[in-house]
Amino acid sequence: MTPPFTSARISCPKFVLAISxxxxxxxxxxxxxxxxxxxxxxxxxxxxxxxxxxxxxLKQFKGNVVVLYFWKNSCCADRLKQLEPYYSRxxxxxxxxxxxNVGDTSEIVDAYAKNNGLTFTLQTDERAMTSRxxxxxxxxxxxxxxxxxxxxxKILGNIDTAQLEKLAAEYL
Numbered sequence: 394m395t396p397p398f399t400s401a402r403i404s405c406p407k408f409v410l411a412i413s414x415x416x417x418x419x420x421x422x423x424x425x426x427x428x429x430x431x432x433x434x435x436x437x438x439x440x441x442x443x444x445x446x447x448x449x450x451l452k453q454f455k456g457n458v459v460v461l462y463f464w465k466n467s468c469c470a471d472r473l474k475q476l477e478p479y480y481s482r483x484x485x486x487x488x489x490x491x492x493x494n495v496g497d498t499s500e501i502v503d504a505y506a507k508n509n510g511l512t513f514t515l516q517t518d519e520r521a522m523t524s525r526x527x528x529x530x531x532x533x534x535x536x537x538x539x540x541x542x543x544x545x546x547k548i549l550g551n552i553d554t555a556q557l558e559k560l561a562a563e564y565l
Contacts, residue, residue: 432544433544436527458561480513483561488565537561
């Protein structure tokens with residue numbers, strides 16, 4: 394008499410091979426894990442269109458001190474407009490402000506910029522891909538890059554413009 398599971402039998406070598414493959418796949422990372430942006434290193438590149446449809450890259454700002462300002466309308470809009478006088482005073486000294494809105498559309502951010510007279514570069518990150526790549530989880534998060542594109546400061550949360558200006562001054 395044959396055992397009742399004859400037709401469902403799996404040969405031992407095939408079973409061991411299948412288990413081995415599944416084990417390797419289970420413990421292998423599917424994607425390369427992103428390391429957080431660190432002070433003293435060059436951050437990941439940024440490219441895309443600004444709110445006016447102009448193509449921009451972070452590399453195009455090399456030679457300038459860059460203030461990357463990640464923000465949301467819900468928490469940081471009032472602080473963002475305070476950057477305009479700071480930017481106006483320092484843009485001729487080589488300051489670039491790149492304000493990246495997380496979650497809103499270009500139309501919403503463009504309307505906000507027009508209503509508040511903002512002249513620095515604004516970009517949207519509707520799907521939060523750039524902010525995730527930079528390890529941004531709270532707003533605002535601000536990065537100061539030197540003229541060579543190296544991150545020199547990372548600021549979590551609100552900071553008044555005078556403090557920001559003081560932190561960036563040594564790189565201007």
